[in-house]
Amino acid sequence: MKNTFNTPTFSELFPNEKRFTKILREYLRYHLHKIWCSSECYGLNDYLANNPLWARLFKQDLYRFNTLLETYCNKKFNKKERLNAIITHFNCAEKLFGSAYCNQLVEDREICLITLNDEVSIYLSINQIDPLEGFFSLNIQNNQKEHIYDSSFTFLSKDQLLISSIQGPNTEFSQSLIKSATKQLYGVRPMFMLVNIFKLIAQYLNLELLGIHHKNQAKYRWNDHSKLLFNYNLFWQENGGTLNSNNYWRLPTIVEIKELSTIPSKKRSMYKKRYELFEKIEQELKELW
Structure with a gap:
């Protein structure tokens, strides 16, 4: 059976947030980013479905998915560059350090x-x-x-x-x-x-x-x-x-x-x-x- 990985829901990304203003702001931001990055979300989900090691890393803390939706290391990265940077990092880590x-x-x-x-x-x-x-x-x-x-x-x-x-x-x-x-x-x-x-x-x-x-x-x-x-x-x-x-x-x-x-x-x-x-x-x- 093929592994799957789905884009985390808002409540999965922010399970402990109680402040109403913060929740509202992040909720709107989450849905806007999810729509804007829909193609990239599919790409990362597919990568994680085929790479269970790194899917396990994300499942330890689903907030890590925000690296695709918001920022990853370099604020100048656009959404495609973020996806490429995330996948490149994991592929290089396995190659350099070993699985x-x-x-x-x-x-x-x-x-x-x-x-x-x-x-x-x-x-x-x-x-x-x-x-x-x-x-x-x-x-x-x-x-x-x-x-x-x-x-x-x-x-x-x-x-x-x-x-x-x-x-x-x-x-x-x-x-x-x-x-x-x-x-x-x-x-x-x-x-x-x-x-x-x-x-x-x-x-x-x-x-x-x-x-x-x-x-x-x-x-x-x-x-x-x-x-x-x-x-x-x-x-x-x-x-x-x-x-x-x-x-x-x-x-x-x-x-x-x-x-x-x-x-x-x-x-x-x-x-x-x-x-x-x-x-x-x-x-x-x-x-x-």
């Missing part, structure tokens, strides 16, 4: 990629913050399973990886978490460590590494952009990025290593441990896929 690994990721929701030291580890996760920014994320967690930093991403093609969001903790202990992690990472701030991990992954898988343009980021709104406190364009420039013709920031895939002799003597030991950590990450990545 068994993807099955494990969907089943467990997260996989520990690398234990950096006794305190912090790198995880590959199903993005639990907002799927509109990407289905997958890399994150740094401590031993208490607290997320120190998250970064969602998508595969744009078989040889392109787009970092689509960077997000730190949002608790009263945020600063102490970041400070502690920076110390554990030998002076590398967690958000920069995530970019370094992406660089090493892209290098190993022979991918072009890209960063999202600030105004194309999924959460960007022209009328309340001040709420998006993190400036992606400045951050990518700090990481050696250059803006390409497609309005993505092209990032280098080589992790910067300075000659120890050029580093002040009192910091030399810290940098040596940092570079040893990068070597450890590089070696362990090669054993994953």
